[in-house]
Amino acid sequence: MSTKKTSLKDIAQKAGVSTALVSYVLNGKEKESRVGHEIAQKIKQIAAELNYQPNHLAKSLRSGKxxxxxxxxxxxxxxxxxxxxxxxxxxxxxxxxxxxxxxxxxxxxxxxxxxxxxxxxxxxxxxxxxxxxxxxxxxxxxxxxxxxxxxxxxxxxxxxxxxxxDHYKASYEACSHLIRNGYQRIGMIAYDSQMFHMQERIRGYKDSLRDNNRHFQKSWLKEVRINTIENGVKAAIDEMLAADRPVDAILFATYSLAINGLKYINELRLNVPADLAIVSFGQAEVFELYYCPITYLKQPxxxxxxxxxxxxxxxxxxxxxxxxxxxxxxxxxxxxxxxxxxxxxx
Amino acid sequence: MSTKKTSLKDIAQKAGVSTALVSYVLNGKEKESRVGHEIAQKIKQIAAELNYQPNHLAKSLRSGKxxxxxxxxxxxxxxxxxxxxxxxxxxxxxxxxxxxxxxxxxxxxxxxxxxxxxxxxxxxxxxxxxxxxxxxxxxxxxxxxxxxxxxxxxxxxxxxxxxxxDHYKASYEACSHLIRNGYQRIGMIAYDSQMFHMQERIRGYKDSLRDNNRHFQKSWLKEVRINTIENGVKAAIDEMLAADRPVDAILFATYSLAINGLKYINELRLNVPADLAIVSFGQAEVFELYYCPITYLKQPxxxxxxxxxxxxxxxxxxxxxxxxxxxxxxxxxxxxxxxxxxxxxx
CATH class of the missing domain: 3.40.50.2300 (Response regulator)
Incomplete structure (x- = not known):
């Protein structure tokens, strides 16, 4: 970067031409004008020597790019x-x-x-x-x-x-995987959100249960508010485990929900997957640190x-x-x- | 947001005044002008009704804010x-x-x-x-x-x-903590960087060793390149452990270095802290998932x-x-x- 800003006028003075002509050349319009090739080159060279920085803001207003x-x-x-x-x-x-x-x-x-x-x-x-x-x-x-x-x-x-x-398919596949692996009562912890991607994740989970002849229980799906995530996840897990027939697997709809869930599962000294199987939407790096490597949906x-x-x-x-x-x-x-x-x- | 952009002209037409006057008023110059209070209010009201959005770009060029x-x-x-x-x-x-x-x-x-x-x-x-x-x-x-x-x-x-x-003090404190807790040969894995904060972390580590009467060994400090971090950390740990008297503790200079290190320490089936004690510059959330909670420097x-x-x-x-x-x-x-x-x- 140069220490002082070079103006078109500076270039014009050094080249011995008008400021308008410098502007013309430096804006790439020399072909339209009758400026000779030589003088155009000279102007460009002086601009380079003086480290001329065009005013992008003004330029943007004109070119729109x-x-x-x-x-x-x-x-x-x-x-x-x-x-x-x-x-x-x-x-x-x-x-x-x-x-x-x-x-x-x-x-x-x-x-x-x-x-x-x-x-x-x-x-x-x-x-x-x-x-x-x-x-x-x-x-x-x-x-x-x-x-x-x-x-x-x-x-x-x-x-x-x-x-x-494809949030629907991802969730569908994760739930079907748990069913194939013998888990009976699969819960899901999601965000309480009307966003389409979240609704799709929930829909995929429910459709997988249905297609695998499992009867979805309302108490299996917990929707947690994002701004009370820590306590929300704890309460969700507590409720899921307090049921007569507690869930034996949880699908976490996001990485943050999973992190909070895993921390609490550690506190409860539950054994993954013997007590509770886990699948999460994902972020590989972190899950690799957990004592039991976490199955996750790797988004592309x-x-x-x-x-x-x-x-x-x-x-x-x-x-x-x-x-x-x-x-x-x-x-x-x-x-x-x-x-x-x-x-x-x- | 309105669906079409309101111009000064639109406002002028509706108010029955000149565009220049509208511009004057909306730029907060009505006191300088001789515009009556009533007409100024009228212009502002119409601008609000039409959801007029000033052109911030042009405005910024004038006000500089x-x-x-x-x-x-x-x-x-x-x-x-x-x-x-x-x-x-x-x-x-x-x-x-x-x-x-x-x-x-x-x-x-x-x-x-x-x-x-x-x-x-x-x-x-x-x-x-x-x-x-x-x-x-x-x-x-x-x-x-x-x-x-x-x-x-x-x-x-x-x-x-x-x-x-204060990167120097943080690192000094981490190393002194390891020494107080009985670790004898404390290694550090840092980035190969001339950045002052990284050099300060290294200096704090070395000064702590010196002040605690430990003789710093060159082989204890490994500087890893950021773009080959995974293999760099593995090689660093291999070398540190292959020594005649291997390190019994490692201070990781950054969170990313620690994540890579912990993954590899898992692969090696080393037991933290019995085989190797760990302190890292830090990020709490992730470290809480590790089977052995990681001591870390919590930056404010x-x-x-x-x-x-x-x-x-x-x-x-x-x-x-x-x-x-x-x-x-x-x-x-x-x-x-x-x-x-x-x-x-x-």
Whole structure:
């Protein structure tokens, strides 16, 4: 970086031409003008020598291109989103874009503020992990023709481009896996949220029970509020275990729910999987530290992030000709926390 | 949000006045003008009814205030930074500021690009967790009088405002704790980095050994490269254990180093702390899942983030009258992974 800002006037003086001509050349319009090649080269060379930095802000106002992508994620302190943000950044850089990130804290109001701030900062487009109740913002972006791609979460009733894990299938597969391995009463701890991805995870669990001829019990499904997660998870587990016929397996709908659950299961000195089998939506790194490796649903973080950038860049270049609605498969990584239950003779 | 953008002209037409007058009033200049109070009120009311959104970009160019803070962190996928980002956001919002985040991936070039992008987007000031070799950028910000506060990492040779953990003291305390608890040969696994905070952690470890009359052995300190962390940590542990008199305790200089180390220690079926005591710089949540709770240095994430925002906001309001260089204490949370070693008769 230079220590003082070079102006067009500085360049003009050194080159012995008018400021208007310098502006013309440096904005890539020399072909339209009658400027000779030689003088154009001279101006460019002087600009380089003086380390001229164009005023991107003013330039953006004219060209409407900033090569900046706004990434709005639901919660930056959640490792899933933090990791996906890293992927988006890498892939964007690869495509010549810089990423500016904002975190909505799962709060629609904050998400709206961030969108406004970033629209005013002239980002070219958005990648958004939506917060609950933010449908209006999606409609707004559509009406304004602001390019965006939804990531990980989408609104089924709003036609948009998105790339997401197939939450329904992942959950369905996890529950079916537990049933196949001999678990009888499978509980689920989810968030108390109307977000579609959460509802899909619950639906997958219930449909798997039904398709495997298990009768879903209301007491098996616990929906915990995100802002009282620690006590919520404890209460949920207490209730599940206090039943006449307690659950023998729990499917955690998110990584944070699982962490809280595993801590409490440790406190209760329950043995995984003998007392309680565990499957979680996932984050590998942490689960590997647990004494009993945890079976988890590995979301395709890298592919999700890369594809979101790819779709957005295509849109920005007007190369995306049809709606892209991509569901990706989560991989069930089977480990010790859900191994086949020994068959006890009755 | 309204569905179509209201222009000054729209308001002018509805109010039956000139566009210039509307602009005058909405930019808060009605006192300077001779506009009557009544007509000013009318214009404001119509603007509100039409949900007029001022063009912040143009406005920022005039006023130089955007109420936006740029936060540049070293690596968004590191939970320490992701959590601190969350604190900065909360505290900034509390003060009426929105935060835009960029992650430098510990890369000075990327950090410089981000600074440029955000300066061009007219943020009011920066909070920065510096990447290695980014001193030049700090000099640049100082020369340009762009307000900033360094967070967690600083350059001792550049006078700046900063708020940081006292990395030296934390490391000193961790090593002294291991010595007090009877461990004889204490190793340290750190990053191969010239960053001051990393060097301070190493210096604290060495000084603690010296002050406790232990002779530091070169083979006890392993410096691992961040981009080959997994194999680097494995090799470091292998070498430390293959020595004639192997280490009986390891101090991990970062959370990521510890996670990799603990995974490998599990693979080796070593018993913590009987075979190897562990202390790590830290992140509580994950360590609680380990079979043997890990002693860790709890960095004051909330206080660090809040203080950084507080200092920056004071600077932005020209209320910071003297340099603020704040070192905060990390708390050593003592747990089972470093309990007192049973004294074996020799």
């Amino acid at each position: 900033t090569h900046t992508i706004g990434l709005i994620i639901a919660d930056i302190s959640n490792p899933f989103f933090a990791n996906i943000a890293r992927v988006v950044e890498d892939e964007a850089k690869h495509n010549g874009y810089t990423v500016i990130i904002g975190s909505s804290d799962e709060n629609a109001g904050k998400s709206r503020d961030l969108l406004n701030v970033l629209i005013n900062r002239q980002v070219d487009g958005f990648i958004i992990v939506s917060a609950e109740n933010s449908e209006e913002q999606i409609h707004y972006l559509k009406e304004k023709n602001i390019p965006f791609v939804l990531l990980d979460r989408y609104f089924p009733e709003i036609p948009t481009d998105f790339v997401s894990t 973080i890298v592919l999700l992030g890369q594809t979101a950038v790819e779709l957005l860049v295509k849109k920005l270049k007007n190369n995306l000709n049809e709606p892209a609605q991509i569901l990706m498969k989560a991989e069930l990584v089977e480990r010790a926390s859900s191994t086949a239950k020994p068959v006890v003779p009755t | 955007t109420h936006t803070i740029g936060l540049i962190i070293a690596d968004i996928s590191n939970p320490f930074f992701a959590n601190i980002a969350r604190v900065v956001e909360d505290e900034a919002k509390h003060n009426g500021y929105t935060v835009i985040i960029g992650s430098s991936d510990e890369n000075a070039g990327k950090s410089r690009d981000l600074l440029n992008v955000l300066i061009n987007r007219q943020v009011d000031g920066f909070i920065i967790v510096s990447a290695e070799n980014s001193e030049e950028q700090i000099h640049y910000l100082k020369e340009k009088n762009i307000p900033f506060v360094l967070l967690d990492r600083y350059f001792p040779e550049i006078p700046t405002d900063f708020v940081s953990t 994430i909330v206080l660090l983030g809040q203080t950084a925002v507080e200092l920056l906001v004071k600077k932005l309001k020209n209320n910071l009258n003297e340099p603020a260089q704040i070192l905060m204490k990390a708390e050593l949370v003592e747990r089972a992974s470093s309990t007192a070693k049973p004294v074996v008769p020799t």
